[in-house]
Amino acid sequence: MKPSIPKGTRDFSPTEMVKRNYIFDTIKQVFQRYGYLPIETPAMENLQTLMGKYGEEGDKLIFKIIDSGDFIKNAKDSLGEGFNFASSGVISSHISEKALKYDLTVPFARYVVQHQHEITFPFKRYQIQPVWRADRPQKGRYREFYQCDADVIGSNSLVNEVELVQLIDDVFTKLNVPVLIKINNRKILSGIAEIIGEKEKIVTITVAIDKLDKIGVDGVNKELQENGVSDSAIEKLQPLISFQGSTLEKLNFLKQLLGNSEIGLKGIEEVEYIFKTVDSLGLNTAKTELDITLARGLNYYTGAIFEVKSNAGTFTSSICGGGRYDDLTGIFGLPNMSGVGISFGADRIYDVLNELNLFPESVAASTKLLFVTFGEAEQNYCLPLLAQARKAGINSEIYPDAGAKMKKQMGYADDKKIPFVVIVGSDEMLNGMLTLKNMTTGEQAKITIDSIIEELK
């Protein structure tokens, strides 16, 4: 049998893990600086917890876990004798009650409701875990990937939104990636749908507008028409999607256009506050932009929405995204609990850093000292010295096979990029003067174990 792993999943080598941990550590450090604390939730959730939260497309991409035991019998019991295997869609809900989590936000909402009596609000949590999507893999898209989420729930304040923008800026400044943070507000999109008289079609309209930079104005109009949006509504939409200008000009333009929409004006007010406050505080390296064509597919967003793209390299997909959701917890029985959060896509950030060569040269050297011996007697002599070195906090190891040739042991050190080697043979054992070799310079010296520890500490 040929060894293989499922489509869209990957193994990570030690070198890759060192790089990945660099990203995780950087993000974690910034999260903590902003007062977020970690939680973890299971890899799987009850299917009902996840279904219906991500829109029609999203629901299709949830990995369902088949029930253990005789699921055919179970399905028969609940569906009756006459059920038809051909309609797998019908039986799937009868043979699966668990699913792999699709994102971290919905399980977080479930967590908040389930643990509401242990939580002090506003609750700020971060979470770095894998999620799974049954998407078809391609560049920057995996079926198993890590999200790094920071969310605050139980606070309506726009200060949270402002802080998240700063947090994004901090993370990418530390990682040396120049980014563009696109900001919009679902309320503005609602306002637009309202004033063009197609309130019901808001999802269709936002999805179409979102594609503007890819398919152009004509493409958007065509898609709207095909989806039953009236011609007069499309006409009213034109000035909006073709408008160019600075954030300030966009805001003024929107104020005029959405003057009759209460929700639209609310959205403008929120966006204006976020931009003004962020501007007055200043950002390190990130650029911001109001993008009224930014929609985002996840159904649960109701207020501000964010999307972050790299400004350098060929990687154009978003590497971070988020927004405000007013009622994710309502469905689990805890209404009026607004939250806002963002999610960093660690795997895509990895791809960006790799392409731009932005990983630091020597991220965390592993072993610092290797004991090379010539036989069992030497090995026995070295074991206590090895323990002594470890106790002193020096990452060290001994070549485990006592009889191995020196060339082999040295090669091992070289391959693992171990900077120092201690060579111990009969001479060394006689007087305790060990041979310490610096693998970078090739220099050797006779020296005691205590001096070695002192030097490498």
Next chain:
RNA sequence: GUGGCCAUAGUUCAGUUGGUUAGAAUAUCGGUUUGUGGUACCGAGGGUCGUGGGUUCGAGCCCCAUUGGCCACCCCA
């Protein structure tokens, strides 16, 4: 869910209009050197050419199917 490209050693790839025993580089292991790595030289192992079928005297090469990979659309991190 729709479309395009690809599949030969652990890895990256050669392989002539279809013709004998499928090659190289690199990695691995061994040796030159049983107290010295990163260099050099020599040698070894490693492939039912993704899988199944077809055409042919003969298929790694042509045809069909299937699986897997990459990429684009959709959607998204």
